[in-house]
Amino acid sequence: MSEEMTLEQKNKEETIDQVDVIAEGSGFLSKMDKNKKSQITNGVKGFVLGVFRWIIIIGIAYVIIGPVLGMISRSFFSDADNYNPMVYMIPESPTLERFKVAASTLNYKSTVINSLIYSLSLMVIQVLMCSMAGYGFARYNFPLKKLFFACVVLMIVVPTHTIMLPLYMTFSNFDVFGIISLINGKPLNLLSSAVPMYIMTFFSCGLRSGLYIYIFTQFFRGLPKEIEEAAFVDGCGVWYTYFRIMLRNATPAAITVAIFSLVWQYNDTFYARLFNISDSLVISKRIVGLQLTIGNVYKIYDPNILELYMDAGIILMMIPLVVIYILLQKQFVEGVERSGIVG
Amino acid sequence: MENKKFMTLTRRRSIKGFFFIVPWLIGFLWFYLRSLMLTVQFSVSELTVSPGGGYTLDFVGLDNFIYAFRAHGTFKQILTTSIGDMVVDVPLITFFSLLIAMLLNREFKGRTLVRAIFFLPVILNSDAIVGAMGIARGLMVGGLSNTSSEILDAAATTGVSVDYYIQMFTSLGIPTIFIQYVMGAVGRISDIINASGVQIIVFLAALQSIPGSMYEVAKIEGATAYETFWKVTFPMVMPHIITVVVYTVVDSFIDSEVVDLAYATAFDQNNYGLSSVFSLVSTLVTCLILGLTVYFIQKRTFYYN
Structure with missing residues (x-):
């Protein structure tokens, strides 16, 4: 019985196939025509869209790059060039005077090295501590986890300026459960040094740490659980698993966080102002007062000329960032895409 | 050792996991939660810094709030302009x-370079840099300025x-408002x-x-690009x-005049x-706006997972 059934079915299928073939054959010519037409219209459409896209891209790229180019060219202007209306972009008598003065006023070499060390060390702490918290949130279950994660979101949402006063107070009379005043007689004043920043970053409450914890949590959630299970079966401890296996796998997220943290720390003036961190440590703080300092020291009273010095100073400040960005650009963009920065 | 016998594996794991967030938790309680409480406390008291480095608080009730809203010269105005700017800017941004992310999401020649340029503002966001760039931009691009009347003035010189x-x-x-x-x-x-x-x-990460199968389905069903955007990409x-x-609102408030x-x-x-009152009020307003927008967006949001 069953054999007969299958035979019948086979026959049926074959006839259906034949019908299909015939149907295709009859409509073959008209289909060719249609394909050609739609190909041409598609080609034109694609071309127009492509042109349109490039117009937008080039326009926006110009808006972004334009000021940077303008700043670079203006930093080479001599006084005469600045007032010559015929000079646009290319200076007639280029001068390195602006860079020399700006560099000496900024005390460039030592300031840049100091602030790079400062931001890089904070970056390492940020990546370590925030990835730890993120890993904890993503992989372990403990009581009140949801509430704690809501607190992370709260850290992102609450603007830092809300808590700036208490922070200032906390660090001007720094004390841990009265231990320090017991030893020292009075609480420590940690302001005008970089210590508060390090303490806060170490407890992952530094500059935008909430965002970084969020990024790491989302990323670790996306990693397969099997990696850890294999490690566990092979006898890895929790910390070994985290440092040697999970952190390695989180490279894209780590690079994203690292670049964000480095750049924002390097550019930050809020905490630098709040904790009154010495401006030989934080170049961004020094650059704010650059125009005034140069005006006072070199007796230059023309604001237009002072702007040229400012341009040169900012270019000097940006150079390390741009170099790092160019070096890590590819990893950054790819890392951002894979790091699950989104929810 | 005896104790360990009674702990299940999940229990042990949860304790170990808790250790991972302990540093953060200490930091949060110490710096954020305590500071938030202190801000609230400061806002209802008068703070005098004593010469020894400490401070004393005198409870004054809602005096600071009343002063900020009734007597202070510029606070209300600054607050409303900040909020106004934010309401205007957030949808635009x-x-x-989203538009730019969709542009950059396509494959085309020179994509890496274009992306590198587009992310440049992230690298160059600093008060000092932005300020100086503003000046340079004014000189370079010319016609770009703040108000529509200024655009008119600038456009007159270009012949448009x-x-x-x-x-x-x-x-x-x-x-006219829309224009x-x-x-x-x-x-x-x-x-x-x-x-x-x-x-x-x-948005790039989101896109x-x-x-890809979703786009395939849309294509097979014969959806146009417009329909695909509204029916697939947007949801x-x-x-x-x-x-x-959330990010934009917070970011714009951090830079605001308040x-x-x-x-x-x-x-x-x-x-x-008084300063605590200003911070507190602006934070509350931000949170309120955030809450409302998130609520309204969430109502219309479709969750894939």
């Missing part, structure tokens, strides 16, 4: 960054008659571009996470719009109580 287009749109019956909004947006295009670096990144990035809106006012009140005039 959101849609602009903006007046004519405005007339045209007005005669079409488009409300001014668009004009303002065009005028501040560089500000918007500079403020939307991170948002573009978020990358949309499964899929909808959850991330919340992220972007922060400067609070800072100046605290450290120049040593009026800590």
Whole structure:
């Protein structure tokens, strides 16, 4: 019985196939025509869209790059060039005077090295501590986890300026459960040094740490659980698993966080102002007062000329960032895409 | 050792996991929660710094609040302008960054270079840099300025008659407010571009996470590009719009004048109580706006997972 059934079915299928073939054959010519037409219209459409896209891209790229180019060219202007209306972009008598003065006023070499060390060390702490918290949130279950994660979101949402006063107070009379005043007689004043920043970053409450914890949590959630299970079966401890296996796998997220943290720390003036961190440590703080300092020291009273010095100073400040960005650009963009920065 | 016998594996794991977040938890309680409480406490008291380095608090009730709203010269005005700016900017930045992310998501030649350029504002966001760039931009790009009247002035020199287009749109019956909004947006295009670096990144990541099979289905069903955008792309990035809106609102408030006012009140005039009121009120307003927007967006959001 069953054999007969299958035979019948086979026959049926074959006839259906034949019908299909015939149907295709009859409509073959008209289909060719249609394909050609739609190909041409598609080609034109694609071309127009492509042109349109490039117009937008080039326009926006110009808006972004334009000021940077303008700043670079203006930093080479001599006084005469600045007032010559015929000079646009290319200076007639280029001068390195602006860079020399700006560099000496900024005390460039030592300031840049100091602030790079400062931001890089904070970056390492940020990546370590925030990835730890993120890993904890993503992989372990403990009581009140949801509430704690809501607190992370709260850290992102609450603007830092809300808590700036208490922070200032906390660090001007720094004390841990009265231990320090017991030893020292009075609480420590940690302001005008970089210590508060390090303490806060170490407890992952530094500059935008909430965002970084969020990024790491989302990323670790996306990693397969099997990696850890294999490690566990092979006898890895929790910390070994985290440092040697999970952190390695989180490279894209780590690079994203690292670049964000480095750049924002390097550019930050809020905490630098709040904790009154010495401006030989934080170049961004020094650059704010650059125009005034140069005006006072070199007796230059023309604001237009002072702007040229400012341009040169900012270019000097940006150079390390741009170099790092160019070096890590590819990893950054790819890392951002894979790091699950989104929810 | 005896104790360990009674602990199950999950229990042990949860304790170990808790250790991972302990540093953060200490930091949060110590720096954030305590500070928030202190801010509230400061705002209802008068703070006097004693010479020894400590401070004393005198409870004054709602005096600071009443002073801020009834007597202070500029607070209300600054607060409303900050909020107004934010309400105008947030939708602009959101849609602009979505558009750019969609542009950058396609494969084309030179994509890496274009991406590198588009993320440049993220790298160059610093008070000092932004300020100096503003000056350079004014000299380079010329016509880009803040108000629509300034655009008109600038456009007159280039020979493009903006007046004519405005007339045209007005005669079409488009409300003047809308035209001014668009004009303002065009005028501040560089500000918007500079403020939307991170948002573009978020949307790019979101677009990358949309499964390709969805687009395939849409194509097979014969959907046009327009329909595909509204029926596939938009609903899929909808959850991330919340992220972007939250980020944009917070970011724009950090740069706003209210922060400067609070800072100046605290450290120049040593009026800590009033400064806390300013911070607290602006934070509450921000949170309120955030809550409302998130609520309204969430109502229309479709969650894929």
